[in-house]
Amino acid sequence: MDEFPVIDLGPYLSRSESDGLGEEEFLRLCGEVSRTLRETGALLVRDPRCSAEDNDRFIDMMEKYFEMPTEFKKRQERPNLHYQVGVTPEGIEVPRSLVDEDILEKLKTLPEDSQPTIPSGPDPKWRYMWRVGPRPSKTRFEELNAEPVIPEGFPEWTATMDSWGYKMISAIEAVSEMAAIGFGLPKDAFTSLMKQGPHLLAPTGSDLKRHGEEGTVFAGYHYDLNFLTIHGRSRFPGLNIWLRNGQKVPVKVPPGCLLIQAGKQIEWLTGGDCLAGMHEVVVTKRTLEAIKVASENNRSLWRVSSTLFGHIASDAVLKPLGDFAKSPTAAKYPPIYAGEYVERELAVINLKGSNGNA
Numbered sequence: 001m002d003e004f005p006v007i008d009l010g011p012y013l014s015r016s017e018s019d020g021l022g023e024e025e026f027l028r029l030c031g032e033v034s035r036t037l038r039e040t041g042a043l044l045v046r047d048p049r050c051s052a053e054d055n056d057r058f059i060d061m062m063e064k065y066f067e068m069p070t071e072f073k074k075r076q077e078r079p080n081l082h083y084q085v086g087v088t089p090e091g092i093e094v095p096r097s098l099v100d101e102d103i104l105e106k107l108k109t110l111p112e113d114s115q116p117t118i119p120s121g122p123d124p125k126w127r128y129m130w131r132v133g134p135r136p137s138k139t140r141f142e143e144l145n146a147e148p149v150i151p152e153g154f155p156e157w158t159a160t161m162d163s164w165g166y167k168m169i170s171a172i173e174a175v176s177e178m179a180a181i182g183f184g185l186p187k188d189a190f191t192s193l194m195k196q197g198p199h200l201l202a203p204t205g206s207d208l209k210r211h212g213e214e215g216t217v218f219a220g221y222h223y224d225l226n227f228l229t230i231h232g233r234s235r236f237p238g239l240n241i242w243l244r245n246g247q248k249v250p251v252k253v254p255p256g257c258l259l260i261q262a263g264k265q266i267e268w269l270t271g272g273d274c275l276a277g278m279h280e281v282v283v284t285k286r287t288l289e290a291i292k293v294a295s296e297n298n299r300s301l302w303r304v305s306s307t308l309f310g311h312i313a314s315d316a317v318l319k320p321l322g323d324f325a326k327s328p329t330a331a332k333y334p335p336i337y338a339g340e341y342v343e344r345e346l347a348v349i350n351l352k353g354s355n356g357n358a
Contacts, residue, residue, distance in 0.1 A: 006044045006257055007033060009174050013048070033175060034182025034274075040243045041277025043260040044253065047171040052256040055232035055306055058164040058203075061156060063300040066126055066205030068151075073126065076149045082346055084200070086149035088127040090207075095119055095220020095280075099348060103221070114248035116221035116240070117282045125218045125281075126205040132165030132308065136196045141314040141339030165201040165308060168230045168258070172310040175260055176228065183270060185322045190269065190312075194227065197311035198342075206303040208236065208283070208291050216283040223276035224263035224309065225345035231259045232306035235294070237286040239305075242278040250284070264345070265312045265338060271320030272329035281305070314339030 012029060036043050065073075070089070078086040097103050097118060107115065131148055150157050176190040183189075206218040218238065231239075233253040240250050241261070253259050264276040287303075294301055312318060319335040320327065 004040070004042070004044050005032070005036070006046055006254060007036075009045055009047045009171065009178075012174060012178060027181070030178040030181040032182070033178040037179055037260075037262050037266070038244070038274045040241075041262045041275060042241050042251075043175065045171060045175060045258050045260060046256060047167075047174065047258060050167045050171055050232070050258060052233070054164055054167060058160055058232070058306050059235065059304045061154065061160050062128070062203045062205060062304045062306070063302050065128070065151060065154065066207070066302045066304065067300060072151075076128070076151050078149060082343075083127075083129065084198070084346075085129050085131060085147065088129070090124045090126050091122045093123045093125070093127070093219075095123060095217070095222050097221040107221070110242075110246050110248075114242065114246055116242075116248070116278075116280050117215055117217050119217035119220040123219055124206070124211050124216070128203055128205070130161045130165065130201040132162065132169060132199045132201050134196055135198065136313070136315065139315055139339070140337065141198075141343070161201055164232075164306065165199070168201070168232070168306075168308040169199055169310060171258055172228050172230050172260065172308070176310075179266075179274075183273070183322075183324075189321055190227070190266070193269075193312045193316045193338075194310065195313060197227070197313040197316075197338075199311055200226075200309045202307050202309055204281075204303075204305045204307060206281070208287070208301040208303055212283060212288070212291055212301070214283050214285065214288055217280065218283070218303070219279075219281040221278060221280045223278055224261060225265070225342055226263040226309040226311045227265040227269075228310045229261045229263055230308050230310065231261075233257065233259075234303060234305050235299075236290045236303040238281045238284055238303065240280050240282065244275060250286070263309070265318055265341070268318040268333045268336075268341070269312075269321050269324070271324035271327040271333055273324055273327065311342070312338040314342070 073087050076087040173191050177187050180189040240248055261277045262274050266274050267276045316338050317335050318338050320330045320333050
């Protein structure tokens with residue numbers, strides 16, 4: 001992803017100051033954000049509020065957690081809450097590429113060199129779900145707004161999770177405002193719908209000691225069901241994304257930068273103008289090189305992703321906004337509560353069974 005520009009959010013954030021952006025440059029920058037999301041489903045940004053040190057502190061703690069014995073981690077498992085808080089063990093999440101007929105059809109249209117690696121079963125990765133930000137006092141979707149789970153023996157847990165989570169949500173909000181302006185919508189068109197959303201800091205942990213062979217699929221080809229997803233830089237490469245034209249691109253996140261990906265909710269709100277980005281996480285030659293270096297330096301061989309899912313509020317209605325309501329594809333996106341949409345999606349990927357058990 002070397003050819004992707006990095007968008008510096010600093011000038012946008014300081015625009016109210018005297019040395020801020022001029023109107024023309026401001027609109028150009030917002031247009032670049034919306035255009036890049038539309039064409040690629042992804043965006044690299046630098047946010048002065050999110051430092052590389054913040055990301056490292058978070059990853060250090062998550063490496064320590066994922067290295068704990070399985071029986072310890074299973075104490076933080078909440079299948080009755082659809083795994084939307086606490087830990088999801090490996091072997092639970094089923095990649096959409098195994099169960100979604102539309103995706104299986106789509107794969108037939110991709111050129112050979114852009115085919116994903118098809119997994120043989122559920123993802124061999126762990127995930128921890130930690131809610132970030134206030135939740136509504138009244139909601140139709142209680143289980144999507146459950147209380148957090150804190151593992152014993154990690155006194156720094158809440159402060160570290162909240163600090164990194166709030167910083168990444170701030171970056172998503174800035175990008176959401178810029179994208180809205182670029183799409184010709186009011187500045188708060190997206191952020192007003194995100195208020196009290198079920199945002200989740202959802203780092204994954206993949207054990208490269210056990211699953212470190214080239215071609216191992218940690219996250220099968222899929223899209224994200226939320227609004228925008230944001231990641232800090234991982235210590236082990238392996239993320240591939242697909243551009244709108246079907247081209248598969250390995251992601252290289254520069255130090256100190258964040259990767260943002262379009263999820264299904266922004267696709268809904270733009271009537272399909274901005275499509276949810278497809279992606280996968282696979283052990284590649286570059287992953288193997290990073291494993292070798294980490295081993296030589298006696299570092300952790302757990303691949304942690306510092307992922308946060310930014311959501312539209314559960315009780316808000318998803319429907320194409322502004323002029324997107326007039327687009328020819330708008331009919332494919334009928335009004336639906338965001339929470340209802342999320343529950344439908346979770347059922348497909350095995351995180352919500354008919355009785356609440358996976």
